[in-house]
Amino acid sequence: VTRVVLLTDFGTADGYAAAMAGVVAAGAPGAVLEHATHDIAPGDLLGAAIALYRFASRYPPGTVHLVVVDPGVGTDRRPLAATLDHRHYVAPDNGVLSLVLRDAVARAVVTIENVGLGDRAAPTFHGRDIFAPAAAHLARGEPLAALGPPLHDPVELDLPEPRRTGDAIRGEVLHVDRFGTLITNIPASWIQPTGAPERAVEVTVAGRAVGPLRRTYGDVASHESLALIGSLGLLEVSVRDGHAAALLDAGRGAAVHVTGAAS
Amino acid sequence: VTRVVLLTDFGTADGYAAAMAGVVAAGAPGAVLEHATHDIAPGDLLGAAIALYRFASRYPPGTVHLVVVDPGVGTDRRPLAATLDHRHYVAPDNGVLSLVLRDAVARAVVTIENVGLGDRAAPTFHGRDIFAPAAAHLARGEPLAALGPPLHDPVELDLPEPRRTGDAIRGEVLHVDRFGTLITNIPASWIQPTGAPERAVEVTVAGRAVGPLRRTYGDVASHESLALIGSLGLLEVSVRDGHAAALLDAGRGAAVHVTGAAS
Amino acid sequence: VTRVVLLTDFGTADGYAAAMAGVVAAGAPGAVLEHATHDIAPGDLLGAAIALYRFASRYPPGTVHLVVVDPGVGTDRRPLAATLDHRHYVAPDNGVLSLVLRDAVARAVVTIENVGLGDRAAPTFHGRDIFAPAAAHLARGEPLAALGPPLHDPVELDLPEPRRTGDAIRGEVLHVDRFGTLITNIPASWIQPTGAPERAVEVTVAGRAVGPLRRTYGDVASHESLALIGSLGLLEVSVRDGHAAALLDAGRGAAVHVTGAAS
Numbered sequence: 001v002t003r004v005v006l007l008t009d010f011g012t013a014d015g016y017a018a019a020m021a022g023v024v025a026a027g028a029p030g031a032v033l034e035h036a037t038h039d040i041a042p043g044d045l046l047g048a049a050i051a052l053y054r055f056a057s058r059y060p061p062g063t064v065h066l067v068v069v070d071p072g073v074g075t076d077r078r079p080l081a082a083t084l085d086h087r088h089y090v091a092p093d094n095g096v097l098s099l100v101l102r103d104a105v106a107r108a109v110v111t112i113e114n115v116g117l118g119d120r121a122a123p124t125f126h127g128r129d130i131f132a133p134a135a136a137h138l139a140r141g142e143p144l145a146a147l148g149p150p151l152h153d154p155v156e157l158d159l160p161e162p163r164r165t166g167d168a169i170r171g172e173v174l175h176v177d178r179f180g181t182l183i184t185n186i187p188a189s190w191i192q193p194t195g196a197p198e199r200a201v202e203v204t205v206a207g208r209a210v211g212p213l214r215r216t217y218g219d220v221a222s223h224e225s226l227a228l229i230g231s232l233g234l235l236e237v238s239v240r241d242g243h244a245a246a247l248l249d250a251g252r253g254a255a256v257h258v259t260g261a262a263s
Numbered sequence: 264v265t266r267v268v269l270l271t272d273f274g275t276a277d278g279y280a281a282a283m284a285g286v287v288a289a290g291a292p293g294a295v296l297e298h299a300t301h302d303i304a305p306g307d308l309l310g311a312a313i314a315l316y317r318f319a320s321r322y323p324p325g326t327v328h329l330v331v332v333d334p335g336v337g338t339d340r341r342p343l344a345a346t347l348d349h350r351h352y353v354a355p356d357n358g359v360l361s362l363v364l365r366d367a368v369a370r371a372v373v374t375i376e377n378v379g380l381g382d383r384a385a386p387t388f389h390g391r392d393i394f395a396p397a398a399a400h401l402a403r404g405e406p407l408a409a410l411g412p413p414l415h416d417p418v419e420l421d422l423p424e425p426r427r428t429g430d431a432i433r434g435e436v437l438h439v440d441r442f443g444t445l446i447t448n449i450p451a452s453w454i455q456p457t458g459a460p461e462r463a464v465e466v467t468v469a470g471r472a473v474g475p476l477r478r479t480y481g482d483v484a485s486h487e488s489l490a491l492i493g494s495l496g497l498l499e500v501s502v503r504d505g506h507a508a509a510l511l512d513a514g515r516g517a518a519v520h521v522t523g524a525a526s
Numbered sequence: 527v528t529r530v531v532l533l534t535d536f537g538t539a540d541g542y543a544a545a546m547a548g549v550v551a552a553g554a555p556g557a558v559l560e561h562a563t564h565d566i567a568p569g570d571l572l573g574a575a576i577a578l579y580r581f582a583s584r585y586p587p588g589t590v591h592l593v594v595v596d597p598g599v600g601t602d603r604r605p606l607a608a609t610l611d612h613r614h615y616v617a618p619d620n621g622v623l624s625l626v627l628r629d630a631v632a633r634a635v636v637t638i639e640n641v642g643l644g645d646r647a648a649p650t651f652h653g654r655d656i657f658a659p660a661a662a663h664l665a666r667g668e669p670l671a672a673l674g675p676p677l678h679d680p681v682e683l684d685l686p687e688p689r690r691t692g693d694a695i696r697g698e699v700l701h702v703d704r705f706g707t708l709i710t711n712i713p714a715s716w717i718q719p720t721g722a723p724e725r726a727v728e729v730t731v732a733g734r735a736v737g738p739l740r741r742t743y744g745d746v747a748s749h750e751s752l753a754l755i756g757s758l759g760l761l762e763v764s765v766r767d768g769h770a771a772a773l774l775d776a777g778r779g780a781a782v783h784v785t786g787a788a789s
Binding site for chain 3: 386
């Protein structure tokens with residue numbers, strides 16, 4: 001069984017997401033449809049890239065990820081399809097695949113030219129008329145190369161990179177999740193290499209100290225803030241039983257400082 | 264494989280939608296459940312009718328659409344089931360099927376009398392006790408006619424119709440989508456017949472000029488408004504990278520004027 | 527076919543829910559995934575317990591309910607799995623299963639110790655690393671007992687109980703649903719035993735009289751309040767075509783008085 005996993009910023013109430021799902025169901029009758037999310041904030045490519053990165057590789061090999069956050073629909077941005085480490089991806093070429101592309105060991109990327117409605121596609125809804133047919137094509141087991149010619153320079157998001165100076169790191173908040181947790185761009189390996197002894201790491205977000213590196217929520221009292229390594233392997237800042245973004249008045253782009261990191 | 268596609272205004276957090284899904288799963292074990300949306304605004308029959316119209320025919324023949332937006336539950340509105348062009352529909356008889364009924368070439372409509380809990384149905388939740396069992400019945404491949412007697416006069420929504428005077432059209436906004444796009448009741452064919460040369464069409468919404476008819480977002484600068492033919496084949500008004508409804512202060516019912524249309 | 531039904535408070539936009547779904551898909555390739563809801567308010571154990579209670583037993587025997595509302599993740603709360611009347615449940619041991627446990631005739635409950643990542647689980651995301659693998663284990667048909675040792679004292683929510691004095695009942699509002707309906711903790715059987723003649727029951731919520739017990743919305747005029755027995759078998763207070771919680775200024779915990787009840 002091949003699963004086609006949809007991620008969009010369409011919401012569900014207008015029926016756009018279901019129209020895409022219907023096209024996949026009609027084009028790949030044996031495929032299993034899975035709705036990962038349609039609640040990405042409109043046009044939020046980074047939010048979509050992070051959500052996709054969180055779940056894409058958890059699905060089994062052969063899965064088709066159909067990713068449509070497409071603020072550039074109706075411009076000349078290219079439609080692409082890719083096979084990355086045995087999973088397939090169909091998306092606009094706007095950087096939304098940046099994080100999964102960055103991690104891929106084996107990758108093949110093409111421009112979609114030969115499947116879907118082409119010039120007859122609704123110029124405002126390539127999700128239905130180009131991307132869904134391409135996902136159905138892959139879900140039927142047909143080859144990536146049949147979709148179109150290789151694409152060698154997929155667009156990448158301009159992601160902020162953390163910087164290290166001695167035992168200090170400057171990074172920033174990439175994303176705020178539903179619980180208010182601040183997910184930063186600082187990887188665990190920069191702070192605490194495996195096997196290293198515990199160090200007196202101190203973390204500051206938007207100018208406020210949130211203490212040393214903790215393991216989990218249970219290490220602090222309710223309503224207290226803490227820094228920890230989150231489930232993506234990145235430094236996160238939370239408030240136990242509270243909403244860190246609101247309580248620390250910090251959102252995407254807020255400065256994060258770490259001192260006492262491994263160096 | 265038969266798909267049962269759910270559309271409701273129940274949200275998901277209370278468990279009503281899942282209770283319906285569970286009844287379908289128990290009654291038609293081989294059916295595949297698909298949740299199109301549960302985010303229709305409470306009681307919004309027109310919004311539901313438009314969403315359904317957008318996706319219903321994209322699903323393959325044999326699909327069962329289970330549509331429960333039912334502000335009249337517990338009154339004497341009838342429960343109905345229909346087969347329209349090889350797809351099945353189960354819904355309250357309140358107009359929510361108006362747009363798919365209007366387009367159907369082949370149609371059969373019945374009142375649901377013989378399936379579900381009948382008089383023992385919870386008077387506030389026919390979705391679970393009448394509509395879901397009827398959808399399971401159809402998903403098992405059992406006949407429409409077994410559900411109950413023919414219904415010859417299904418309720419239709421009182422949809423606003425556009426009017427034409429010479430090369431001018433007066434219509435209105437039917438729906439605002441998640442992106443703020445204003446979807447009007449003016450069909451493409453009234454403006455620009457296939458094969459006709461481009462004409463100097465001018466569009467006004469709620470008293471504001473939004474320019475000539477464009478093909479797609481890429482035809483205007485970011486944050487500029489435009490009129491185009493949307494993916495439903497209706498005139499739409501958008502703001503590129505912006506929210507037209509907010510920026511033009513226009514919502515459902517706002518007046519739309521077109522001049523220079525085909526006549 | 528075995529269905530795995532997910533209920534969480536994760537939302538969908540961050541990709542947490544899809545990460546769980548992907549782990550189930552990878553671990554139980556034949557399982558059918560069903561998303562009941564991810565819209566439980568963050569940490570709302572009672573809301574989750576009520577939603578689960580509404581749909582759990584509607585799914586066929588053999589269904590696996592994967593329930594992750596887990597404000598105590600990263601503390602010492604136990605992970606549990608249970609088989610209740612031929613349906614399986616995987617959840618944190620925090621009371622979220624209280625209502626389904628209370629109703630179960632046959633029950634077996636274990637602590638999850640032998641499946642999932644154990645000590646290597648992300649301390650903030652047991653949904654992905656412990657609960658989803660346990661759900662996949664059960665969906666593959668493997669035995670409950672293999673997950674870990676029996677758990678004899680699952681945590682129960684401290685639910686408010688109604689009290690009766692003669693023909694008067696004092697209860698409270700347990701939950702407000704999407705439509706604004708107030709769902710109380712007073713069971714139908716306390717008010718109107720089956721077969722009893724109609725009695726002059728009068729209901730008051732938060733000090734406001736909402737009239738006698740009605741059967742359904744059609745029994746009152748639009749915008750009028752009414753009390754009725756809801757689809758869970760509990761006393762509910764609604765406003766026809768309106769939002770009772772807003773109009774009566776009453777929410778969870780509001781006092782409900784009934785006079786003239788069966789005694």
